[in-house]
Amino acid sequence: MTSAPPADLAGWRHVYSGKVRDLYVPADTADDAAPTHLLVVASDRVSAFDHVLSPGIPDKGVLLTTLSLWWFDQLAGGDGGRGIPNHLAADHVLAGDDAVELIPDAVRGRAMLVRSLDMQPIECVVRGYLTGSGWAEYRTAGTVCGIPLPEGLNDGDRLPEPLYTPAFKAPMGEHDENITFERSVEIVGAETAAALRDLSLEIYRRAAATAEARGLILADTKFEFGFDAQGVLTLADEVLTSDSSRYWDAESWRTGTTPAERMASFDKQIVRDWLAANWDKQGEPPVLPSEIVERTRERYAELLRLLTAS
Numbered sequence: 018m019t020s021a022p023p024a025d026l027a028g029w030r031h032v033y034s035g036k037v038r039d040l041y042v043p044a045d046t047a048d049d050a051a052p053t054h055l056l057v058v059a060s061d062r063v064s065a066f067d068h069v070l071s072p073g074i075p076d077k078g079v080l081l082t083t084l085s086l087w088w089f090d091q092l093a094g095g096d097g098g099r100g101i102p103n104h105l106a107a108d109h110v111l112a113g114d115d116a117v118e119l120i121p122d123a124v125r126g127r128a129m130l131v132r133s134l135d136m137q138p139i140e141c142v143v144r145g146y147l148t149g150s151g152w153a154e155y156r157t158a159g160t161v162c163g164i165p166l167p168e169g170l171n172d173g174d175r176l177p178e179p180l181y182t183p184a185f186k187a188p189m190g191e192h193d194e195n196i197t198f199e200r201s202v203e204i205v206g207a208e209t210a211a212a213l214r215d216l217s218l219e220i221y222r223r224a225a226a227t228a229e230a231r232g233l234i235l236a237d238t239k240f241e242f243g244f245d246a247q248g249v250l251t252l253a254d255e256v257l258t259s260d261s262s263r264y265w266d267a268e269s270w271r272t273g274t275t276p277a278e279r280m281a282s283f284d285k286q287i288v289r290d291w292l293a294a295n296w297d298k299q300g301e302p303p304v305l306p307s308e309i310v311e312r313t314r315e316r317y318a319e320l321l322r323l324l325t326a327s
């Protein structure tokens with residue numbers, strides 16, 4: 018179980034920890050030098066309501082990393098060769114006939130060796146369905162991120178068209194700020210803003226179709242991109258995992274009569290619901306009961322099975 022602090026990894030220097038992931042640079046990287054590669058390590062930590070919870074979810078880091086790697090591969094190929102370039106680097110080098118693994122044994126399976134990119138400060142959120150913060154805004158203003166929507170929509174409804182709703186990436190640990198597309202143009206320039214939007218919508222449409230073919234709804238997701246050394250806008254971060262996306266069971270959505278029934282999700286909704294019923298949001302959150310931990314782990318594992326079973 019890796020809800021522990023970031024591991025010491027031979028050959029790597031820990032430089033930053035988010036709520037659930039840890040970032041490393043090669044140990045020989047000078048303080049003022051830009052690394053060519055990074056190691057992004059997913060822990061078993063789970064967060065909700067801006068708190069890292071205890072205990073972690075066993076195998077969460079491996080399950081979500083495996084799903085990210087599967088999606089990177091799905092998106093890189095197919096579609097008539099119009100693959101989506103991603104930041105993954107080769108995780109081994111050949112020395113003669115032997116493959117030398119570059120990812121330390123201690124984190125193998127839950128780490129990604131990636132090319133260091135010039136990251137764009139935009140969270141590229143795509144919403145195919147109305148829920149979460151989008152539903153909350155819609156109820157009071159009839160809009161989502163300022164975009165007007167038809168009247169009469171309910172929590173969990175499919176949107177007329179997938180919506181691109183960018184957010185400005187706040188400094189590490191602070192909340193991202195929803196912005197208009199026009200504001201994103203001011204931040205990254207018109208060409209890059211349009212490319213971020215178009216790539217995000219294309220990836221969402223392809224991923225939603227892949228999920229639908231497997232009995233799943235991709236309700237919403239978020240992407241991050243950066244420019245590589247050749248100036249190619251490249252898909253980075255994690256992609257289409259339960260931490261960055263909402264997935265629902267398509268049959269439950271179709272037949273359910275209440276939002277909870279319709280949005281039978283494959284993410285940490287079980288944790289959120291339990292906390293909402295057992296914590297007043299004051300002080301530190303309670304320790305999660307083992308039954309909640311195991312059910313959450315099973316949802317992560319079930320999502321991976323449903324998507325990747327050939």
Ligand SMILES: CCOC(=O)Cn1cc(-c2ncnc(N)c2C#N)cn1
Binds near residue numbers: 035038253254
């Ligand atoms: C603690 C975990 O935080 C993150 O992974 C967010 N983050 C990503 C980068 C990044 N920076 C340059 N190149 C990349 N390929 C990436 C990626 N992914 C930096 N922070």
